[in-house]
Amino acid sequence: MGVLLRLYVITSLPFNYKFLLHAHSHTALLGWIYLGLTTLVYKCFLESAEKPKLYKRIFYFTNICIVGMLITFPIQGYALYSIIFSTLFLFASYWFAWFAIKHIPAHFKKRFSWKLIKTSIWYLVISSIGPWAIGGVMSTLGSTSIWYKTSIYFYLHFQYNGWFILALLGLLFFIFEERGVQFNSQKLKSIVFLLNFGIIFTFFLSVLWFQPPKIFYVLGGIGAIAQLLAFGDLYFLLQNQFSFIKEKFDEKSLLLLKIASILMVIKLIMQLFSAHSYFAKLAFRLPDFVIGYLHLVFLGIVVTTMLAFLKYFKLLHLPKSFVWIFLIAFFTTEALIFYKATAIWLGLPFLSGYYNFLTVLSCLFPVAVGVLFFKQVKSLYLSA
Template identity: 50%
Template sequence: MINLKKHSNIALGYFLLVGLLGLFLRLFFVTPVAANFRYVVHAHSHIALLGWVYIGLITLFYRMYFKDSQITGTYRKIFWFTNITLVGMLLTFPFQGYALFSIIFSTLFLIASYWLAWFFIKKVPKKYRERSSWKCVKASLIYMIISSIGPWAIGGVMATLGNTSIWYKLSIYFYLHFQYNAWFILALLGVLFFLVEHLNIRIDKKAFNSFFILLNAALILSLFLSALWVEPPAVFFILAAAGAIFQAWAFIQFFRIIRPVWKELAAHISLFTATLLKITALFLAVKILMQLLTAFPYFAGLSYLYPDFVIGYLHLVFLGIISIALFAFLNFFNLLKISRKIFWIYLAGFLLSEALIFYKGAAIWLGLPFFTEYFLILLIISALMPLAIAILLAKNLKSSIVNDSGR
């Protein structure tokens, strides 16, 4: 029997490390720090995506499809092998950046992710294979594999063209696009539809298929949004705009599917979980609007000229959509216990830090006044998020110890 609560706590532990690394990065702008900023950024981003989100999602997947299964041995091997690679990255990236040992651990993680995708696609019980939720989850795993083309390409680009080449950035954007917009979002949608199916709530299959096709078309075409900063030929702007429009259209379809069943769904989940999902939906709408704007050449140029807008967008998706949705689903499946007070501390830190990040970009863009204590205030406000996560982790670890000792 696999202790999935333990796995959830491990994922949350990575989230805490991500928050602390983020604070450390903020500290660089407040006082001299004896460390390499770029190296710490590499550690921060890798543990964010591959630690907290990845481990959180695969824990949910196992809970969904293998709760009553005896298939544990292979999954255990994959899980712990993955964690060895994550610890390896955590211990190497901050000190050497992209170098021999960090590249070895990153490569081993990619191999582990392929192994994991094979495990789920091969072993998921037949009774789930025709369900809408599995369509989303299976597609998300395929996009996860596709996203790995980016890291493989980076090695070749660095060896031949160097890290100043546009292809270096394009390889990173390729990876981030299929991670953030495809693998993570589709995986979370799969969990949501599984929840609907688990509660025996019927959805319109025809409407779902239409949404699924539109979303996949959008995910392919919206990749071009990540390339507009190089000022490509007009056809790239047309394809990017089509991707942004298809994405908006797809999620209009999605909300049309969910809206008729929301009352029934909300009646079977806690009020707090429902609130988390509503907040996620709000941030998702903001994300879609931002991507629509970047389809216009003027706004695409802004995102390249003012990196704070890109940082704010990435944090919106990671901290505002993906992480809050993970909180909601882990809470629903009783894999984490999340209190309202702790979440509001987290949300306050997120919203205030986002406001400051976007304000800095807008201030440089529009020539707005900029205050001297900006970076110190941002550091203090950002500390609310790891504080909330630390309290949450401590409470869940204490609960696990109490439950284990009581058996």
């Protein structure tokens, strides 16, 4: 679907661009990242609760909702059937949240890793306020209202800053705890406070596009600084454990984790700059900066870290060919997206055949995922 969206710019295609964009974003976030994270959370924390039948019901119901969105969004966009399936998915996520919090085994409850996971699940629930609000906004104020985009950004913000990133941090600390690594409890509390403070206040950065009062810029900037401090503290806390990480993760997973760490620093710096009115207006005027930023977070930080953890817990094989094709696709397409925005911003010469290059390089993503998928099928066949 991502390739078709890129292809749409260079040739006429018999589909609605916005409809497919909705399908692409929903399937990528919910069908890939959400399922990956919930699988990891179940594997680490909930498998010992011995409720496999209940979890399977949640899993199958969730997949029915995702397939429903995959089929209906390209056909009708936001309309009756796609809204039904996306609404049912919200209930599926609530079902999983209830299942996780209700059935977490007692020996996990006081662990720092579970506190992070539990908080991330609450952010998952909070993020759903966005989709609920969209229906009301569209029926009363319409899709041109500032509240329409704000509802979408509210959802995205608490998904990736809250649910995705905190869940991944929780899984990282689970690995440390299982290996007997201990940390200063006061330092952990300080980091959690800064993380949550940053998550809540950086939401104000998501509404700067409509040029709100100056206080919004100040609050967003404070949130960006809090996140920067939180991850700075986290770096120094984990500094002594880098040798442990090198020992426990294989070469491919380590590469993915290193890339995710570098991109996280870039993300934090970009957030800090976006608190300035000039850069906030620039991002609104040049949406490629926003598109590049979102792909940087989802593909460069969340997916790479999730893949490393799926490999660590033996839930996924990571072929070297997949890793390299995926990384080439990611870095080249990101470079082109940011180049276009920068070229327009600074008046640089525009690359001839830009859209053709972007489309061809985007084709590497389904090739990479195809390699990943068939390697899993092959390994399952051989082990059967």
